[in-house]
Amino acid sequence: MTKIKYLFALILFAAIVYACDDNLNGFTNPYENVDYEALAISDNDTIVTFLESHYYNESLDSLQLIDANQTSLLADSRLEIIETEQNSINYKLYVFVTEEGVTTPPKGNPTEMDSIFVNRKGIQLLNNSLDTDPFDEADETWWSLANTFGISGSASTPIRGWTKGFPILKPGENITNNGPLTFQNTGKGFIFIPSGLAYPSINYQLGGLDNALFDQIIVFKVELLDFVKDTDHDNDGIPSIEEDADGDGDPTNDYSDSSQPNLPDYLNPNY
Template identity: 45%
Template sequence: MNKIKNIIVLIALSTAFYSCSDNNNRAINPFLSVDHQALAMSDNDTLVNFLKNHYYDATLDSVKPLVSGQATLFDNIIIMDAKRNDINYKLYVYKISEGDPTDPNNPSKPDKGYPSVSDSIFAKYSGQAINSTTELSATFDSNTRGSWFTYNTLAVRGWSFGFKNFKGGYLKKEPNGDVFNGPITYLNGGKGILFIPSGLSYTSIDSRNYTSTLVNRNLLFYIELLDFVKDTDHDNDGKPSHEEDANNDGDLTNDLSDPDNPTIADYLNPLIK
């Protein structure tokens, strides 16, 4: 009888402790209660509706509310499946130009093709939040000169999927093939627009994002891929990072094969290849 009593007391205590700790966490982090699976579905509805009610105005190089006679963004969209934190997402890509790395004056440089999910990229971008199916925020960040990004520090995971649709451009040179006598300039980079659900952006599943004003928001990026490092190998073990995806789901952060270092992903662990 005493044993049963003790068990009941123990259950009551642990429930009280659990509730208390949960409430404390919620006070610290209001995002803890977010149902990310449900959010993924409502985000997808928002994105699809946004795409069906807007078009790409080539003259203004900008997304605009739909007017008659124009095809919607959704009519010409690339739909990509992407997985993160065991939740399935859809990412939408509008291709303006694919990009062409062939320099007509110096055609000897081979075309590297498309970057893999984990290749380091050199890109220009400009980002806005999709506030609703009809409203975009002001530009929250942009880079018009180009910057390098690498997979393991990428803030917006959706980029690593979206950029796979584009090729880089080529370095502008003098007509005789010499280095261009001016600022480093790429021509013919791949241009497009990425429409990224919040789960592939600043998701609150990642506690580093709690303080971001963009947490759990759908984002739009105008992008231009200028160049990339084919077969980027983050841990220099001779195996490209994109091949260190043991479960083959496109997410390199969930492959942890080393029993001695169970928190280091294989693509960052030179002992595993």
Template identity: 35%
Template sequence: MIKIKHVFIVALFSIAFYACGDDNDSNAVEVFDHEAQALIDKDSLASFFTKHYYDTTSGLVKPLIAGETALSNDSNLKSQEVTEQEVDYTFYYYKIGNEGSDPDAKGNPSVVDSVYAKYNGVRIVDTDSISTSFDSNTSWFTLDGVIRGWSYSFPNFKGGENVSSSTPGEPINFINGGKGILFIPSGLGYRNVGTPTGSIPGNANLIFYIELWDIVANTDHDQDGIPSIEEDLDGDGDPRNDDTDENFVANYVDADDDGDGKLTKDEDRNGDGDPRNDFNDPDNPTLPDYLNPNIFG
């Protein structure tokens, strides 16, 4: 599955350098302008929406025809603004059907939860045409390990209810899960780099048809007893940038958050399985032990 990328790989390629043709300085470089590209992508998507509609019969986005409602005027198309690496982006999602209508259906995942989903990806070649599928699959993945457009988009959908038969060999079956379409600007996809195979070129806006079948709420990446989403200490919605001991390993994947040599899960003096409510430093009564290197368990 080509979408699964570690966040550090994304960060590594977030800025691309190109040699300039200045005869006076052969070593000069030009930094790619992601902010300008974000504006270009926003305009391109806006134009695309005026020329396409959602076809309920095929379940696909198609060129606009007489009698149909353009996506730009379709109330089911929603937008959301996010800031990634100091650049403002707008992505879009289109909900299909009545997700989560059953009381047994799962809720919405967080930006770092594990999800089980079916997807099919195409790219917007220009404002008038759509490519053939570049990737289609059904799998488990964690939302901190995929393109950022997915990390932000999937939490807008709910997981479904597993109604699979208990008979061995029968296929897994889910109902009432979130179903929709994601419209991802290049800056929240593969940016100006694209994919190594070339199936997705740089600065490509993407479309994904998705079905969210299942989620693992409160995924705990480092198994320290604290859900990964709860290790977002600064409250900005992104646990990836919280690193208490400054060892370049974010808390949600760091088994020893304060770097005192004792695992976070073991800094649970009251033994209730939750290190977040143990406070044993009289000089810092509001700082939990697992974030306090002066308290060893």
């Protein structure tokens, strides 16, 4: 009798699930028809249009629409263009450097594996103008440019656009003297990030929360205060940038520990 009741309950459950939806138990992916390659091209066109029609106003420290003979952002020598690939799609990231950053002695630039200390303000690029209402803004925050996978005690991991963009900048000097943290001669700029390097909906999980920033072009106004040179994430005495077992220049794809196949070497103190 118990088996009959169990079988009946199982059939009833299956019928309810089927009645709700024959596609993934009632959940559908609202982004399943997004053409991410086409979106990458469209995003780049939108960013280039903005760069062609705006310039950097030194006195206001802001990006303004060209109204005379100002040099466009696209033609300005301070603009750096970074080509990269994500999810098998080619992207261009644009970094406009307003102040490069100076330290004594010279500290150089962070790598994609270092931890950084920054000020930031995130805004959307809409209709060839920058939104006046930031979606994100904070000062003096630590981030790990290398993915830390949410490991307790580690700095948070930013979007891919940061990982590729921040190494263009240099930090400033910490001149704190028995007071609040104070920096001078910091690296500053604007990072123009296509949606595929920001918050792409390709990462959407069925049943998860939607994100208003999915597939949106964003711009971060940033200031690199400092960074940890040769960051050692697992404290094994080897800088994370050097934990590159296969020698391909990318430490994020090295997994030498067969007992922990999902833990990259730079987060594994045993390797």
